[in-house]
Amino acid sequence: MHAYRTHSCAELRASHVGERVKLSGWIHRKRDHGGVLFIDLRDHFGLTQVVANADTEALKILDRLRAESVVTITGKVVARGAEATNPNLATGEIEVVAEEVTVQSAAEELPLPVAGEADYPEDIRLRYRYLDLRRERLHRNIVLRSQVISSIRRRMVDQGFTEFQTPILTASSPEGARDYLVPSRVHPGKFYALPQAPQMFKQLIMVAGFDKYFQIAPCFRDEDARADRSPGEFYQLDLEMSFVTQDDVFAALEPVLGGVFEEFANGRQVTKAPFPRIAYKEAMLKYGSDKPDLRNPIEISDVSEHFKGSGFGLFARMVESGSVVRAIPAPGTADKSRKFFDDMNDWARSEGHAGLGYITQKNGELGGPIAKNHGEEATRKLIAELGLGPNDGLFFAAGKEAQAAKLAGLARTRVAEQLGLIDENEFKFCWIVDFPMFEYDEDAKKIDFSHNPFSMPQGELEALETKDPLDILAYQYDIVCNGVELSSGAIRNHRPDIMYKAFEIAGYSKSQVDEDFSGMINAFKYGAPPHGGSAPGIDRIVMLLAGEPNIREVVLFPMNQRAEDLMMNAPSEVTAKQLRELHIRIVEPAGTAKQDPARTVALE
Secondary structure (H helix, E strand, O other): OOOOOOOOOOOOOHHHOOOEEEEEEEEEEEEEEOOEEEEEEEOOOOEEEEEEOOOOHHHHHHHOOOOOOEEEEEEEEEEOOHHHOOOOOOOOOEEEEEEEEEEEEOOOOOOOOOOOOOOOOHHHHHHOHHHHOOOHHHHHHHHHHHHHHHHHHHHHHHOOOEEOOOOOOEOOOOOOOOOOEEEOOOOOOOEEEOOOOOHHHHHHHHHOOOOEEEEEEEEEEOOOOEOOEOOEEEEEEEEEEEOOOHHHHHHHHHHHHHHHHHHOOOOOEEOOOOOOEEEHHHHHHHOOOOOOOOOOOOOOEEOHHHHOOOOOHHHHHHHHOOOEEEEEEEOOOOOOOHHHHHHHHHHHHHOOOOOOEEEEEEOOEEEOHHHHHHOHHHHHHHHHHHOOOOOOEEEEEEEOHHHHHHHHHHHHHHHHHHHOOOOOOEEOEEEEEOOEOEEEEOOOOEEEEOOOOOEOEOOHHHHHHHOOHHHOEEOEEEEEEOOEEEEEEEEEOOOHHHHHHHHHHOOOOHHHHHHHOHHHHHHHOOOOOOEEEEOOEHHHHHHHHHOOOOHHHHOOOOOOOOOOEOOOOEOOOOOHHHHHHOOOOOOOOOOOOOOOHHHOOOOO
8 A cells, every 4th residue: 555645535436435545635624523523634636524433543643633734544435324425525425434544744723724715814825825725716726727828838839839938037128117137146237137028039039930939938027016917927828920910810829818718618608719809999989998898788989079069068168178078878777876876976086087977867767967958959869879778877988088088998897897787707808909009108298109119010111201100000919808908919020120210200219229129120130030929918817717806816926915925035135245246235225224234245
């Protein structure tokens, strides 16, 4: 018999009754039934009920152990009585009568219980993450993550992609988020950077003549945490292809993402390929967001023209001054009280906006101050044009275009949530396409790139030389699922002449481009194929499939909101010797405690 186990804790069935077996695992729960002790023994695979009978050595040993102690139990498999069978447990038809118990590791009192799914403060969960990971839901999520990555790899290889690994120590980039810097010991005063993404390397792989590349790539960005973004590091399915159009990239990625979601959907519906394509401008108008949740049936409309010269003076004056008015339907709200509409207005103000105007309807009877001032005839014309029913309400967001779009988008989501309009059993994908190449930076008072500076402008060099920069679109695209942006991508700008011109429009000189992006621009001078790609986020994919609202729940060892690893105590101070070897001196922020002289190391 094996030293630790003959079977896993999920393996035994009625067919094993009468066998003598050995199991190893953690004591999940203990229940004392009048001198007979019941133990739920847990391992990675599942649970088995163990019985320790009265007056046995096994009972004496198990009775004194705390939950989460690790034991090896030898005993006989017996059938449970009909009334004791547990249909919710794979091993629910049997139990093991303990004959011998070996304590492998006794647990101390737990800082958080493993049995049960009660929530605990984040700092406790992260400090004792190895205990948190023993809990069923989190354990299941991490296994799902592994399965998703395996599925993605298989699907990519089946499509002819080859996996390569790109460097982790690289050069700092002037674009994008803040870098994590790594000091060089052998080059005093110089630093490596951890890659924010393998962007330049994957393009150089195409220049090197490899046709289809992918990797499950770690990326490092010194950014604040959000519910859908881990601080510090994350993983993405990074891919790049040569001699492709935008349609080719879509055709390659849709069966991978669609197939993975179908594989792990557990009965939920998944958008069939080809996924809908929505122009950026249309998305901002109809959904108020470039990452729309298409499970939400509400569509926003621009109704500015209806308020020109309107009796509702506020909107009329705003439209005359160049602002816009966006309408957000609230279907089936005849049974909602005035409070529902006022609460929405209060919510908008709490979000930093001026508020939400509204019109109510009950069996076609109009209500609300906007309807009263706008006039019944004009209001009914507006409602008819929007195709609203006699019991549908309407909210309004007014302001400068970007401001009104943002409020309308937030209101669209909140109305749908309040009215229960979002189907939780669907995964709805779409592509957002035709992003503007440039935007006007109000703070810097200059034109800048709006998305990815290395993208190919639609119309190529001719567009850059003849069009208003703010009218130029790019071959840039995002893939979105249920309102979550999974990735950005683009057909790349592979020609130096077009790249120099694009950067010139954004205020970069030729010498700046040569200096800041020397690796890429130099490579392109020796023959670069047209190429493009994308990089869906692994963490976000798993978060959606697991139905988790926070990305922390699908990451093995995440950091907290302040980018701290409480379990490993990182970031941490280092010794003066380490600093000296790296030729570094720490300069404490103003207002902090006086610096320890032992840790002050001059740059050598």
